Amino acid sequence: MRAFTEQLSLRLITGTRRFLDLSARCEYRSDDPYTVRMRFGRDGDDEAQWVLSRDLLLAGLAAPAGHGDVHVEPGDHAHTLITLAAPGGTAVLQIATGVLARFLAATAELVPLGTENARIDWDGCIAELLSA
Template sequence: MSTVIEQPVEARLVAAAPRMQRIPATLQYDRRDPFAVRMTFPAPATLEGVDVCWTFSRDLLLAGLEEAQGDGDVRVRPYGYDRTVLEFHAPEGTAVVHIRSGEVRRFLRSTSELVPLGLEHLQLDMDRDLAELMRDAC
């Protein structure tokens, strides 16, 4: 069984222009990092011209489907019946994207099949992680 789930999504970038630009993005979940999800934007869709990946809590994404969540670099909130808004705050500025809530729900269902909510801690290998920390400290 694969340890990684990747799902392409269509994001709509909110900008000053009247129409929202469509950009491809990928949602990713790795059972080796069971509390986190990643959203990656390809180089052509970013100001820097390089792939940009944001890592944030799976719980944040799930809770943000129902009501506004987050007060840090990543914020998530529902928008209407079928959209979810993700805000990414960086020193260079803020990117606001809309994605279909159905795509987010499908992604989260897949992650829950791989690692059920509330059981993430069972995926952690504390002995290995501690050994890595100690090795890096020397």
């Protein structure tokens, strides 16, 4: 298994012209090739983790994408918006598009787009499900 982890800066939009700076530890693993794990925190404290689709993040760089709890879409000319909905509320996060695109390009170096299925240990997944 190979992994790529990077600390990314983003903003939680809390209202008109109001925001809170956050960091997210983003992790991509070759043995879980469809997902990006984002741990959000402030001042180094992890507060929440979300598991997002790599394909959804890529699609949201160019056009609105997502159904359900996660939506990704272009914001202004330099930012991408990630909306996360949970029972406790909704969070709108703003991240520099170039930063997100660079992170996703690094994930494609680990696992090229379209080759994800070949990286999954299907026998191991089935064995784990049957033993639960």
